[in-house]
Amino acid sequence: MKIVLDHLTKKFISRHNKNEIVTAVNDFDFEIPDGKLVGLLGPSGCGKSTTLNLICGLETPTSGRIFFGDLDVTELPPESRGVGMVFQNYALYPHLSVRQNILFPLENLKGDQKLSKEVMEQKALEAARLVQIDSLMERKPNELSGGQQQRVAIARALVKTPGVLLLDEPLSNLDARLRLQTREQIRRIQKETNITTIFVTHDQEEAMSISDLIVVMSAGVLQQMGKPQDVYNEPVNLFVAKFLGTPAINVFEGCIKDRGLYIGEDLIGHRDIEDQEVYVGIRPEAFDPDQNGPFRCRFDRVETTGRDTSIVCHNDHCISDEDVRAIVSADEPIAHKDGIIRFSLKQNKVHVFSKKDEKVIR
Amino acid sequence: MKKKNDLKGWLYLLPALLFIGVFMIYPLIDVLIYSVEEGYNFASQQYYGIGTYNYSYVLHDPYFLQALKNTFILVIITVPLSTGIALVISLALNSVSKLKDLFQTIYFLPYVTNTLAVGLVFMILFKKTAYSEGLINLLLNGFGIASIDFIEGPYWAKMFVLCFYTIWVVLPFKILILTSALASVNKDYYNVARVDGTSKWRTFYKITLPMISPSLFYLIITGFIGAFKAYSDVVALFGTDLNAAGMNTIVGYVYDMLYGNSGGYPSFASAAALILFLIVLTITMINLMVSKKNVHYR
Numbered sequence: 001m002k003i004v005l006d007h008l009t010k011k012f013i014s015r016h017n018k019n020e021i022v023t024a025v026n027d028f029d030f031e032i033p034d035g036k037l038v039g040l041l042g043p044s045g046c047g048k049s050t051t052l053n054l055i056c057g058l059e060t061p062t063s064g065r066i067f068f069g070d071l072d073v074t075e076l077p078p079e080s081r082g083v084g085m086v087f088q089n090y091a092l093y094p095h096l097s098v099r100q101n102i103l104f105p106l107e108n109l110k111g112d113q114k115l116s117k118e119v120m121e122q123k124a125l126e127a128a129r130l131v132q133i134d135s136l137m138e139r140k141p142n143e144l145s146g147g148q149q150q151r152v153a154i155a156r157a158l159v160k161t162p163g164v165l166l167l168d169e170p171l172s173n174l175d176a177r178l179r180l181q182t183r184e185q186i187r188r189i190q191k192e193t194n195i196t197t198i199f200v201t202h203d204q205e206e207a208m209s210i211s212d213l214i215v216v217m218s219a220g221v222l223q224q225m226g227k228p229q230d231v232y233n234e235p236v237n238l239f240v241a242k243f244l245g246t247p248a249i250n251v252f253e254g255c256i257k258d259r260g261l262y263i264g265e266d267l268i269g270h271r272d273i274e275d276q277e278v279y280v281g282i283r284p285e286a287f288d289p290d291q292n293g294p295f296r297c298r299f300d301r302v303e304t305t306g307r308d309t310s311i312v313c314h315n316d317h318c319i320s321d322e323d324v325r326a327i328v329s330a331d332e333p334i335a336h337k338d339g340i341i342r343f344s345l346k347q348n349k350v351h352v353f354s355k356k357d358e359k360v361i362r
Numbered sequence: 363m364k365k366k367n368d369l370k371g372w373l374y375l376l377p378a379l380l381f382i383g384v385f386m387i388y389p390l391i392d393v394l395i396y397s398v399e400e401g402y403n404f405a406s407q408q409y410y411g412i413g414t415y416n417y418s419y420v421l422h423d424p425y426f427l428q429a430l431k432n433t434f435i436l437v438i439i440t441v442p443l444s445t446g447i448a449l450v451i452s453l454a455l456n457s458v459s460k461l462k463d464l465f466q467t468i469y470f471l472p473y474v475t476n477t478l479a480v481g482l483v484f485m486i487l488f489k490k491t492a493y494s495e496g497l498i499n500l501l502l503n504g505f506g507i508a509s510i511d512f513i514e515g516p517y518w519a520k521m522f523v524l525c526f527y528t529i530w531v532v533l534p535f536k537i538l539i540l541t542s543a544l545a546s547v548n549k550d551y552y553n554v555a556r557v558d559g560t561s562k563w564r565t566f567y568k569i570t571l572p573m574i575s576p577s578l579f580y581l582i583i584t585g586f587i588g589a590f591k592a593y594s595d596v597v598a599l600f601g602t603d604l605n606a607a608g609m610n611t612i613v614g615y616v617y618d619m620l621y622g623n624s625g626g627y628p629s630f631a632s633a634a635a636l637i638l639f640l641i642v643l644t645i646t647m648i649n650l651m652v653s654k655k656n657v658h659y660r
Contacts, residue, residue, distance in 0.1 A: 056557060058556065058557070078556050079558065079560075083557060085557045089550060091551050091553070091554045093551065093569060093572075095573070095658035104560075110561075
């Protein structure tokens with residue numbers, strides 16, 4: 001089902017100061033196509049979960065509309081929207097077995113929708129098979145691992161075959177190895193059911209790896225939406241550029257002079273824009289050690305973590321971190337002279353942002 | 363090596379063991395001994411023989427049977443009613459947001475008030491004297507009902523006052539426990555239930571009740587034990603001559619046998635106390651068995 005958010009805004013009264021109004025979601029306006037897996041991405045407290053609760057119906061928007069397909073669901077209570085929701089802590093009923101947990105939503109159906117016992121059991125088993133927990137049906141939630149609990153919660157959300165599946169921080173309670181496995185599971189389940197799925201995360205790697213689309217937000221404002229690789233390659237502003245990618249993008253103060261892009265004295269590229277002060281973001285993979293390269297840094301050390309070799313160096317104009325990090329191929333010899341290392345830069349990995357509003361200048 | 367450690371272990375346990383031994387185990391054994399010594403005399407500390415006569419005497423004593431009946435009626439009426447009312451009030455308290463703290467304080471006030479003082483207030487409310495009718499009777503008269511002497515009148519009226527009073531006294535504690543139990547249920551459970559379209563009643567029955575079942579069970583067990591041990595409340599309402607009022611309880615009977623006007627019979631008192639102990643033990647065992655199925659500890 002297609003989801004349309006039409007100028008959605010949610011304001012809260014501040015918990016600390018009753019006279020203060022907090023805008024958790026500010027004028028959201030976007031469309032999620034049918035059958036996609038969408039990652040809602042942003043730092044903690046940026047309004048991701050509020051957005052999810054608005055879509056689900058647990059919160060009502062201050063203004064704006066929400067559409068599922070052509071149906072306006074803004075005024076509908078959660079149970080009438082046909083959504084399945086998985087909470088961050090799973091919220092499995094601890095006193096019920098896995099089977100009873102999955103059956104629970106079905107047993108709520110009333111009137112014409114009421115199902116026979118056999119059909120309910122059948123549906124519960126199908127949902128359990130889908131998430132591969134059908135061998136654990138009689139266990140209680142506290143007898144399951146975190147990943148298994150997560151899958152039970154997904155099965156419970158899917159058993160009524162909702163039009164929309166919502167996952168709030170689905171992986172944050174899992175350890176690193178399970179996280180990798182579970183995110184593949186989520187991807188597989190979504191592809192098998194083809195249910196429009198939105199999940200919230202603050203982990204950009206998680207969002208990038210499994211989403212069809214990512215939506216980056218900050219302080220209640222939508223920053224950018226698109227395919228993960230597109231957003232990574234062409235960030236619209238400094239925030240998005242900094243938020244996506246590990247190691248993070250290196251940010252420098254620079255300027256444009258006579259169509260030349262300078263960091264300090266070094267002319268590192270050309271841009272067809274008028275003279276001004278700018279921020280320059282350079283992705284770690286943009287650096288190529290090159291004895292004749294234009295960009296100079298003070299060499300510090302080489303770090304090898306697994307398959308990555310990174311050169312750590314310093315530059316007085318760098319403002320993102322004390323260190324400039326460059327990821328390079330391990331085969332190339334790393335040459336530096338008098339403590340100075342020179343790089344040439346891949347121009348498509350160098351982004352220029354206006355100093356005024358931090359928006360990208362192309 | 364092992365032996366030495368064992369000795370050390372007992373040494374560490376010694377203070378607690380001494381305490382329990384002197385104040386719990388010794389008296390328990392002593393009561394048992396008293397209860398089987400026939401014709402025991404307080405002054406000479408002598409007895410004629412050992413047997414079950416004391417038990418048989420107590421079980422045939424009409425005062426004891428009356429006390430037994432009173433106690434059972436009190437337990438059967440007050441435990442379910444007070445727990446039920448406390449649950450309803452707690453649910454209501456949990457659902458209001460405004461003035462919640464104020465209401466919680468008001469409901470908790472009786473708990474910090476002295477039992478005897480509350481008993482006296484109740485007596486004044488209900489008592490009918492030559493000079494006044496009592497507040498409750500005035501209210502009844504307002505509805506066209508004739509005055510009833512609740513304190514010295516018919517048995518059912520006295521029992522009504524006692525039950526009413528007991529429920530009122532135990533409510534605050536139960537409300538306190540249940541409101542905190544309700545507040546500790548994670549909101550996400552209710553959110554999930556809402557998204558799944560669970561009806562209010564089903565949410566309560568299938569989610570809330572199991573979640574607070576450990577607290578509820580604790581209240582029922584302590585409620586049973588407390589009601590079986592009722593005594594001071596009865597004295598506050600009906601005075602010390604409870605046998606004459608026909609309102610004695612088992613604990614009251616034990617006390618009377620020891621120190622009352624007809625007192626000086628530690629053997630009868632001990633036998634009665636042991637009978638009470640067996641009753642409470644049985645009820646608690648039944649409670650525990652029922653709870654195995656219905657109480658969900660997280």
